Amino acid sequence: MSSNDHLCGCHGSMQSCVSIVPIFNHLQPPQMETIMKAVRTRTFKKGESIYRAGDFSDTLYIVHKGKIKTYRLAESGKEYLVSVLHPGDFSGEYALFSESIHESYAETLEPSEICTIQRKDLQGILEKYPEVALKILGEFSRKLEQSEKQTAYFATERVESRIALYLADLQRQQGERLVKLPMSRKDLAAHLGTTPETVSRKLADLESGGYIRQHSPKKLEILDLDGLLA
Amino acid sequence: MSSNDHLCGCHGSMQSCVSIVPIFNHLQPPQMETIMKAVRTRTFKKGESIYRAGDFSDTLYIVHKGKIKTYRLAESGKEYLVSVLHPGDFSGEYALFSESIHESYAETLEPSEICTIQRKDLQGILEKYPEVALKILGEFSRKLEQSEKQTAYFATERVESRIALYLADLQRQQGERLVKLPMSRKDLAAHLGTTPETVSRKLADLESGGYIRQHSPKKLEILDLDGLLA
DNA sequence: TCTCATTCTTGACTGCCATCAATTTCTTTT
DNA sequence: AAAAGAAATTGATGGCAGTCAAGAATGAGA
Structure with missing residues (x-):
């Protein structure tokens, strides 16, 4: 102490x-x-x-x-x-x-x-x-x-959806297309009940799907909010 | 109405x-x-x-x-x-x-x-x-x-543990070795984020492991509470 | 600005659990 | 009590995501 x-x-x-x-x-x-x-x-x-x-x-x-x-x-x-x-x-x-x-x-x-x-x-x-x-x-x-x-x-969503919902929520809180992740992949994984590796992979998938863009590990741009939640 | x-x-x-x-x-x-x-x-x-x-x-x-x-x-x-x-x-x-x-x-x-x-x-x-x-x-x-x-x-436990924890909680609430499930397999699955089939299977596993005994679908006997939670 | 530790990403493999399907068991109704 | 319907079990299969491992990128500190 x-x-x-x-x-x-x-x-x-x-x-x-x-x-x-x-x-x-x-x-x-x-x-x-x-x-x-x-x-x-x-x-x-x-x-x-x-x-x-x-x-x-x-x-x-x-x-x-x-x-x-x-x-x-x-x-x-x-x-x-x-x-x-x-x-x-x-x-x-x-x-x-x-x-x-x-x-x-x-x-x-x-x-x-x-x-x-x-x-x-x-x-x-x-x-x-x-x-x-x-x-x-x-x-x-x-x-x-x-x-x-x-x-x-x-209980009802798979990992990719949980990540997408998290990003959408962050976007709503911060009010900008460019959102700042307040934590590391490890912490994000611990928050979403998955692993850092899976977070990486799913973010990569979301990026290649055209829903987001990763400028740096903690700076993400939301390109298609509706697509993300669909 | x-x-x-x-x-x-x-x-x-x-x-x-x-x-x-x-x-x-x-x-x-x-x-x-x-x-x-x-x-x-x-x-x-x-x-x-x-x-x-x-x-x-x-x-x-x-x-x-x-x-x-x-x-x-x-x-x-x-x-x-x-x-x-x-x-x-x-x-x-x-x-x-x-x-x-x-x-x-x-x-x-x-x-x-x-x-x-x-x-x-x-x-x-x-x-x-x-x-x-x-x-x-x-x-x-x-x-x-x-x-x-x-x-x-x-976020942290697999299905079998979640079921075990649920049963332990029920046992604590009801205070008897013989616990009564308050719902169907389908509802239990919906509460634990899994499927009725998996609930059946895991309960069967817990039974063959000697942790519980299934008297009828809704009447279970807790044989080894500590083992259940280990 | 450079360096080094940390964090992140990507790959290969494994295993848990969801799904689909077929019986069996339980419960409810007549 | 018998029969019909609903619920539960069991089996076979496939896919999502966890684990282990190696390499790349990031950023904190000198």
């Missing part, structure tokens, strides 16, 4: 995480102030671990700067990459209301700043500001829908 | 759904009374549709009696069975806080009674009783964890 803990004294020039998170950013400034008091900021180097499976879980983690990935490990050692979190995204949610042991791992993909709120502080916040609970409910239901859809893809 | 709508006047001999649902059953009787006023009960025959993908979604469905399945259909027509809901379980949650169009289907597996609450009524309840929101948050985080775990199984 070489990370750097300190109270967040960033009420001045520095922008607090609180104001960029969907679950808090609708609040009035004075309310935000209250929440900021419960927030601590930690900085991490690239590739550092934030939490691991088996760790006691009583903290909500909000990404302020950087990029973190959460993943699970099967007994076989095979990895499933759950998500890549960008600034404003949060994790650690489950344990806040029920279980208290992490089943997944979280580590930074880049140097990052993470804001944390302790469970007991969050519970106080929820009691004081019930509208935050409603925001979190909305966020949870979105994640649940997303997770269910992802599972459905695994 | 041949189902039978009526207001739930069941304050007497008949037990209301409200008192059996985890998200409400912690409330005091007078508060429950308030909620019951917003509840309607509908009865369905076996195999009847409750909602379909594309339907407008503004209702929470709580199973009172019977058994219902929720599923998604891929464009190919391939089905992913999301869940089988038993009395006390609920569905339709997503739309209550964000989206408003169903992406999945729900239909009864047996003659069933379903209690419904309209979105606007539920929102009133959440404002009046914030502790209900916290209950739902807990329920959501449990479902989210479960869904994530399920996805991880798809």
Whole structure:
């Protein structure tokens, strides 16, 4: 644990995480102030671990700067990459209301700043500001829908379709023909339930089919979105 | 829609759904009374549709009696069975806080009674009783964890392991060596992302390996739980 | 800019599981 | 209880994708 803990004294020039998170950013400034008091900021180097499976879980983690990935490990050692979190995204949610042991791992993909709120502080916040609970409910239901859809893809689509659907989703998020993959082939494979080799091959197939163009391993151009999803 | 709508006047001999649902059953009787006023009960025959993908979604469905399945259909027509809901379980949650169009289907597996609450009524309840929101948050985080775990199984485990894990889970839920499968081979296959044929074969393999015993298609005996999960 | 480690791609082969088809077993109906 | 229909099993075959291995491309760091 070489990370750097300190109270967040960033009420001045520095922008607090609180104001960029969907679950808090609708609040009035004075309310935000209250929440900021419960927030601590930690900085991490690239590739550092934030939490691991088996760790006691009583903290909500909000990404302020950087990029973190959460993943699970099967007994076989095979990895499933759950998500890549960008600034404003949060994790650690489950344990806040029920279980208290992490089943997944979280580590930074880049140097990052993470804001944390302790469970007991969050519970106080929820009691004081019930509208935050409603925001979190909305966020949870979105994640649940997303997770269910992802599972459905695994159950019903073959690898090439899962890749195509992933690319289409990325395109939708980023809004440009030229999309930037936020992770390596290995991580992408771990997210889509396949192998780096197969990802390579299927991307090559999509390219020779005229659906995409690979400018570099992480820069892809979507040429035919409809064809991709057909 | 041949189902039978009526207001739930069941304050007497008949037990209301409200008192059996985890998200409400912690409330005091007078508060429950308030909620019951917003509840309607509908009865369905076996195999009847409750909602379909594309339907407008503004209702929470709580199973009172019977058994219902929720599923998604891929464009190919391939089905992913999301869940089988038993009395006390609920569905339709997503739309209550964000989206408003169903992406999945729900239909009864047996003659069933379903209690419904309209979105606007539920929102009133959440404002009046914030502790209900916290209950739902807990329920959501449990479902989210479960869904994530399920996805991880798809990504990292082969079919035989997924079946074994499913059986182990069933065993844990039912608490007896003799477990009752709540669905057909076809539905089980649709839940585990495989085919009825493969389910048959793998169950036969598990049986000849001495891990389980098949008394009838839906009655299985777990002989070696640890071996199953190894 | 050059170098080196890492990541990515391509090839050959294998195996798991889907598909199609034919019985057999179970369940439901009359 | 018998018969019809539905569900489950078993067999044969093929294809998708995983594994192992070698070579090419990328990009991070000096």
